[in-house]
Amino acid sequence: MIINEVKEKIYEIGFDDIIEIDAAPNGEPIDYRDLNAMIHARTLKNCKKIVLYNICGQRFIGAALQGDFEIIINGVPGNDLGIFMDGPKITVYGNCEDQVGNTMNQGSMIINGNGGDVIGLSARGGTIYIKGDVGYRVGIHMKEYKNKFPIIIIGGTAKDFLGEYMAGGIIVVLGLKFLPDGSIIDIDQSICGNELGTGIHRGSIYLRTDEKLEDKLGVGAKIVEFDGKGKEEIGPFLYEYCETFNIPFDLVINKQFQVIKPISKRPYGGTYCNKMI
Helix, strand or coil: CEECCEEEEEEEECCEEEEEEECCHHHCCCCHHHHHHHHHHHHCCCCCEEEEEEEECCCCCCCCCECCCEEEEEEECCCCCCCCCEEEEEEEECCCCCCCCCCCCEEEEEECCCCCCCCCCCCCCCEEEECCCCCCCCCCCCECECCECCEEEECCCCCCCCCCCCEEEEEEECCEEECCCCCEEECCCCCCCCCECCCCCEEEEEEECCCCCHHHECCCEEEECCCHHHHHHHHHHHHHHHHHHCCCHHHHCCCCEEEEEECCCCCCCCCCCCCCC
C-alpha cells in the first residue's frame, strides 16, 4: 500500500492488521505532520499494531490517540511523544526527547533508553517506564483524581527539579546502571539533582538510595520513612517494570528507598494569597 508516496507493509493477523512504516525512506525523514496523519488514518481502520522504523526526531507521535492498540518505535522520537494519549501502548527501542507523556490521560510508555526533560508534564494517568536516565523537571505538574494517577519509573538517575509542583501520582528512581555486557550495578553518582520536589503538594517520590538527600530538597518537600504502605503502593509497578526490562526484582528491592512527600497542600500558602484562606 502506498500512502503519501511511502510504502506500508500490511500483515493480516485474524481480523487485525500490523502496519510497518519506514519514517525515512531513501534516507529522507517524513515530515512529522505527514507521519502522524498516516498513523491516525490506520488507527481509524482498527489497526492493532503499528511498527515505525527510522524515526529521527518526528514530533507528536501518538498525539491524542485513543483505544487499545500498540505503536512500536525504532529510533528516536521527538518532543511530545504520546501527548494527550488515552489508552494505547507505545514502546520505544532507543532514546526519546522531551515531554514524553505530556498531559497523558491513560496508556503506557516503555522507553528502552534514556529520556529527555519534562517527562510526564501534567500527566493525569497511565505509566511511563524508562530504562535509563532522564533530564530536568520530570513529573512537573503531575496530578491525580480519586483512583486515577500517573506512574513514572526511571531506571537510572534524574536531574534538577524532579517532581516539581507535583499534584499527585508516583515517581520512582532506581539508581541503576546498565553495563554493555548486560550486567546491572548501582550508580556511583547522585541519584537526582537539586530542588527535589519543589512545590510538591500531593503525590510521592521514591528514591532507591542511601545518600543524604536533605540538602537537595526543594521548597515544600520533606523526607518520610519508607514503610509497609510505601512498599504496597509501588510494589506492583516495580514488579511490572522489572519484568518489562528483564531486571531481577530482588536486585531492585535489596536497597532501602527514601520517600519524598509534601509538607502541606499549600507549600506557598504564606507567600501567595495568604489572606484568602
